[in-house]
Amino acid sequence: LRLKRVRIVGFKTFAEKTEFDLDGELVAIVGPNGCGKSNIVDAILWGLGEPKPRNLRAANATEVIFAGSQNRKAHSYAEVMLLFDNEDGSLPVDTPEVSITRRVHRNGDSEYFLNKQACRQKDIFDVLADSGLGKAGYAIVGQKEIDAALAASAEDRRAWIDEAA
Amino acid sequence: LRLKRVRIVGFKTFAEKTEFDLDGELVAIVGPNGCGKSNIVDAILWGLGEPKPRNLRAANATEVIFAGSQNRKAHSYAEVMLLFDNEDGSLPVDTPEVSITRRVHRNGDSEYFLNKQACRQKDIFDVLADSGLGKAGYAIVGQKEIDAALAASAEDRRAWIDEAA
Amino acid sequence: TRDRFATTFEAVKTEFQTLFTRLFGGGEGTIMLTKPDNLLETGVEVEVTVPGKTKKRLELLSGGERALAASALIFSLLKVKPSPLVIFDEVDAPLDGRNVERFIEVMREFGKRSQFLCITHNNLTIEASPIWFGVTMQEPGITSVIPYRTTGGQTAGRVYVQGN
Amino acid sequence: TRDRFATTFEAVKTEFQTLFTRLFGGGEGTIMLTKPDNLLETGVEVEVTVPGKTKKRLELLSGGERALAASALIFSLLKVKPSPLVIFDEVDAPLDGRNVERFIEVMREFGKRSQFLCITHNNLTIEASPIWFGVTMQEPGITSVIPYRTTGGQTAGRVYVQGN
Ligand SMILES: Nc1ncnc2c1ncn2[C@@H]1O[C@H](COP(=O)(O)OP(=O)(O)OP(=O)(O)O)[C@@H](O)[C@H]1O
Ligand SMILES: Nc1ncnc2c1ncn2[C@@H]1O[C@H](COP(=O)(O)OP(=O)(O)OP(=O)(O)O)[C@@H](O)[C@H]1O
Numbered sequence: 001l002r003l004k005r006v007r008i009v010g011f012k013t014f015a016e017k018t019e020f021d022l023d024g025e026l027v028a029i030v031g032p033n034g035c036g037k038s039n040i041v042d043a044i045l046w047g048l049g050e051p052k053p054r055n056l057r058a059a060n061a062t063e064v065i066f067a068g069s070q071n072r073k074a075h076s077y078a079e080v081m082l083l084f085d086n087e088d089g090s091l092p093v094d095t096p097e098v099s100i101t102r103r104v105h106r107n108g109d110s111e112y113f114l115n116k117q118a119c120r121q122k123d124i125f126d127v128l129a130d131s132g133l134g135k136a137g138y139a140i141v142g143q144k145e146i147d148a149a150l151a152a153s154a155e156d157r158r159a160w161i162d163e164a165a
Numbered sequence: 166l167r168l169k170r171v172r173i174v175g176f177k178t179f180a181e182k183t184e185f186d187l188d189g190e191l192v193a194i195v196g197p198n199g200c201g202k203s204n205i206v207d208a209i210l211w212g213l214g215e216p217k218p219r220n221l222r223a224a225n226a227t228e229v230i231f232a233g234s235q236n237r238k239a240h241s242y243a244e245v246m247l248l249f250d251n252e253d254g255s256l257p258v259d260t261p262e263v264s265i266t267r268r269v270h271r272n273g274d275s276e277y278f279l280n281k282q283a284c285r286q287k288d289i290f291d292v293l294a295d296s297g298l299g300k301a302g303y304a305i306v307g308q309k310e311i312d313a314a315l316a317a318s319a320e321d322r323r324a325w326i327d328e329a330a
Numbered sequence: 331t332r333d334r335f336a337t338t339f340e341a342v343k344t345e346f347q348t349l350f351t352r353l354f355g356g357g358e359g360t361i362m363l364t365k366p367d368n369l370l371e372t373g374v375e376v377e378v379t380v381p382g383k384t385k386k387r388l389e390l391l392s393g394g395e396r397a398l399a400a401s402a403l404i405f406s407l408l409k410v411k412p413s414p415l416v417i418f419d420e421v422d423a424p425l426d427g428r429n430v431e432r433f434i435e436v437m438r439e440f441g442k443r444s445q446f447l448c449i450t451h452n453n454l455t456i457e458a459s460p461i462w463f464g465v466t467m468q469e470p471g472i473t474s475v476i477p478y479r480t481t482g483g484q485t486a487g488r489v490y491v492q493g494n
Numbered sequence: 495t496r497d498r499f500a501t502t503f504e505a506v507k508t509e510f511q512t513l514f515t516r517l518f519g520g521g522e523g524t525i526m527l528t529k530p531d532n533l534l535e536t537g538v539e540v541e542v543t544v545p546g547k548t549k550k551r552l553e554l555l556s557g558g559e560r561a562l563a564a565s566a567l568i569f570s571l572l573k574v575k576p577s578p579l580v581i582f583d584e585v586d587a588p589l590d591g592r593n594v595e596r597f598i599e600v601m602r603e604f605g606k607r608s609q610f611l612c613i614t615h616n617n618l619t620i621e622a623s624p625i626w627f628g629v630t631m632q633e634p635g636i637t638s639v640i641p642y643r644t645t646g647g648q649t650a651g652r653v654y655v656q657g658n
């Protein structure tokens with residue numbers, strides 16, 4: 001299983017459709033303060049189904065939608081699409097490629113799509129459950145969060161062993 | 166008022182008497198991870214009378230005493246001496262130089278000295294009260310604490326204005 | 331699931347011991363169960379001895395030592411159960427030059443099994459990556475991402491990849 | 495003391511507006527009272543607009559933007575009431591190259607009124623300081639501090655200061 005492509009539009013500072021491919025090589029993400037690097041991490045976490053706005057540095061579910069800038073009005077929705085290479089069949093879906101799309105509208109309505117077919121959030125969680133991209137997420141370490149691994153309680157650390165089991 | 170000299174012995178990793186002079190120039194403190202840079206900050210904070218072990222990354226009052234290393238036994242006390250240039254008379258003490266010394270013993274007994282005369286912790290606080298080195302301490306920013314200035318509550322931030330008044 | 335937990339725990343423990351010593355260039359790190367006879371409820375403690383020092387409480391570690399020890403734990407979990415995607419957001423910020431080099435070495439090795447995205451301001455880490463995503467705000471408040479790849483040799487060979 | 499608080503607040507506010515714009519190379523920063531008609535109980539809010547962006551809640555700022563805005567606040571307090579000693583422990587870690595340079599410029603200026611100790615792993619900050627304290631553990635677990643001063647020119651001229 002491999003993440004091949006990420007497409008973001010209307011999520012935080014991604015007012016323009018932004019799309020990039022990943023081919024397995026190590027990628028360094030670089031740029032000045034405030035340019036949107038951590039927003040990429042938030043977009044991917046959100047696309048994977050992260051339920052809590054708090055973990056996305058947002059006050060509520062719609063604060064992730066592009067709020068406008070000096071030259072542009074706010075957007076009416078945010079959308080992230082993640083395309084996986086599923087040649088090895090590790091996702092319980094019958095296609096060699098699997099796309100997961102999440103959308104949220106200004107009124108709070110959420111939409112989820114699996115291979116462009118509308119589905120529920122629960123379906124996304126079920127598909128990702130055993131993939132290593134599940135909820136405990138030891139593999140995605142946000143800014144200033146490296147300390148959390150040691151500062152966590154013994155019970156929280158246990159959840160990582162469960163996740164790896 | 167200027168801090169002229171710092172002497173540390175038996176505090177955390179300073180098993181040997183360590184002394185350095187400051188002449189007003191900007192000093193960069195450099196060195197590998199874990200070599201004792203932040204321990205210098207803890208030593209100065211402690212020498213200024215910091216009452217809470219928590220703010221010194223210590224579990225209790227005696228955990229700041231050198232706990233031993235591969236080749237040395239633990240020490241029986243920790244001591245920090247801070248020497249100030251008081252030519253401008255900003256400390257309410259009648260001498261051109263003022264030394265403040267703090268000592269703690271394994272049994273928890275604390276000793277304070279002002280110009281080598283034994284005194285109480287309260288005397289140290291009184292001497293430093295209006296010097297800018299008082300309790301709110303916006304001037305000493307510990308590791309990972311820069312965020313605290315913004316993350317603090319509106320009431321906590323007010324304490325800094327009080328301190329600067 | 332009790333058995334799975336026990337086997338996974340042992341595997342992560344073994345990996346952590348190896349990876350800790352590699353990242354710190356010595357010393358010892360291990361993990362322990364808080365309630366070994368109750369696998370369904372037990373917590374997991376971490377105990378480390380940094381090279382050249384005696385064993386101490388985790389809270390006494392320095393900022394860089396904590397980041398490195400935590401990285402060793404994360405890499406050991408990844409070793410036992412790889413993830414298709416790993417993201418590190420400025421994890422190398424507290425590390426000194428020598429520790430960044432060891433961190434990069436381990437990351438490169440794991441980069442063969444997972445897709446790594448590493449957000450960093452550290453030149454050593456940037457230079458170690460074959461691909462860069464340059465993130466900018468050419469228009470105020472709007473993020474754009476521009477991929478660069480290395481063609482033969484170092485930075486001089488970075489070309490802008492059209493229409494990634 | 496109500497009057498003193500009010501005058502100090504106004505002075506810090508003016509300084510913060512200036513220092514914010516200097517550190518960010520633009521934009522606007524200000525502080526406000528939460529209860530202006532109760533000076534004894536009021537809190538202090540911070541509101542910033544980063545250059546090129548619209549005004550947003552403080553929590554939305556990036557890691558580097560937060561560190562820079564907090565530095566501006568600390569410098570403005572120091573301007574109104576200087577401290578004989580200022581210590582920064584890796585405050586520059588989240589900053590990119592351009593922001594570190596602006597931070598150093600302001601720090602050097604304030605360095606004329608207060609004694610600054612700046613713990614850092616950042617080469618730009620190290621090079622900007624006339625004096626270095628090299629902190630090492632020549633003996634395992636034991637810290638020693640070795641002062642170096644610049645004599646004419648840059649690093650090549652750093653000499654070990656005997657018996658500081
Ligand atoms: N919904 C939104 N609409 C528009 N802009 C937003 C939204 N949410 C956050 N932002 C902006 O995103 C910016 C933060 O970006 P981000 O945290 O990704 O920066 P960064 O590149 O990680 O920087 P650093 O190197 O300082 O960590 C902030 O300036 C914030 O105002
Ligand atoms: N009472 C004590 N006796 C002996 N050693 C101690 C004591 N308290 C703390 N230490 C040791 O001090 C070390 C931490 O030092 P410090 O936090 O100053 O490192 P640092 O130079 O700031 O590193 P970094 O660059 O990673 O922040 C730890 O290894 C810890 O074990």
Ligand SMILES: [Mg+2]
Pocket residue numbers: 037038039143419556557558
């Ligand atoms: Mg960031």
Ligand SMILES: [Mg+2]
Pocket residue numbers: 202203308392393394583
């Ligand atoms: Mg430190």
